[in-house]
Amino acid sequence: MTVVQIFVLCLLVIGLPIGLWAMRWLWLLMQSEQRLAAGTAAIDTRGADELPTQRSWLGWWLFQAGFRKPNAVALFLMATVLSTLLAVLFAYAIYQSQVITVLEMVLRAIPGNVGEVFLPIAWLSPVAAIFVLAALPAVIVRGRRRKRITAIEQDLPLTLDLLATLAEAGLSFDAALDRVLETQRQQRPLTQDFRLFRLEILTGRGRVDALQRLNRYVNVPWFGIFISALIHAEQVGSGLAATLRAQADDLRGRRRERALAMAMAVPVKLLFPLITCFLPGIMIASLGPIIFQIVQVLDQFTRSAFGG
Structure with missing residues (x-):
């Protein structure tokens, strides 16, 4: 077995119990949310889908973000589970394809073994994609808030x-x-x-x-x-x-x-783009010709000194 296959096998062995535990925890949270909502009568029939009843911390978070339907918590949990499963399938597809292998070959081809420093990042990039895609519903709710x-x-x-x-x-x-x-x-x-x-x-x-x-x-x-x-x-x-x-x-x-x-x-916030974007270009435009002339003079001196 290759290293990638062993890593994927370990990911599945470790991730399956964690996924089952997470699904059980989400199911218990949904049940508690439904019990809390069922234990309180509706205040007014005209606004029954918007008036808050007793809610968990997740229900209040969604309510304050504008998601005020009775099934908002269930939909959020379903979206989180679905995005997590899609993220795991996406990472597994990346590991099964030749993308990681090609990226590894490109990094190893960089002279001076500089690319080997970025090999762990290439290996763990699908795992990072799992966390990013799994957190996508929470990011959307946070942006809405x-x-x-x-x-x-x-x-x-x-x-x-x-x-x-x-x-x-x-x-x-x-x-x-x-x-x-x-x-x-x-x-x-x-x-x-x-x-x-x-x-x-x-x-x-x-x-x-x-x-x-x-x-x-x-x-x-x-x-x-x-x-x-x-x-x-x-x-x-x-x-x-x-x-x-x-x-x-x-x-x-x-x-x-x-x-x-x-x-x-504003002036403090402009320092970072100024230093990273404008200053290198200004330095190259102003000092580039001088450095080029210095290199030419040194090249002529070395040829005249060691050429004969």
Whole structure:
């Protein structure tokens, strides 16, 4: 047996028990998620597919990323298992083909045995592909979560300004929120979370409890400060309009400071592409002719000194 066949055999022997254990763990997690979802009644039939019930950490992670269907956890686990199996088959196909052998021959053909340093990387590249493809569903969910946070941070200042203006005009927080939600697009993440908050208020949940749950749904630092201020105003009975206006001004100042910090960080971020991309070309263009002339002078000197 060749080294590649032995390595593939070891991979299958070690990976089969690990895969079975992982499938068993995923199955138990799916069962616990279903039991938690079945143990809690639906809050409202209009939003039964979106209102969160008791969830595991994976269910909350998917919920905060925007995957809010009841079968989101099951679909995510199925996608993870499927991508893992496809990754294992892809790695096995690479090992069975001649790609690794050809790459090994190319690396060994490099003069000075320099290519032998990269041989372990060539041998382990299919294993790395397994981990990358297996983590693809988690990467997609993480990217979706980042986009959702960005959209919430973009919509929050305008929403706070509108709420503060309507509160100063004499409307209550619920009436002002209803007016704001009527003007916002339903696909925006902040609008969806506020609608969940309104559904929970309509079902009889306490305002402070609903605000705390809303903060957990969004899980954004700037939004958490706003929710803390609302809870404090609700508990001490302070004016809502003044609280909203102060939060709007504070958030506007935070965005300004963040924009200034990002602008000041641009020169530092430009150092890496400048050093790796532009500086070598500048050095070659400026010092290349000088080095070429020095090499020519040294070549003529050596020929004149040792030629005779």
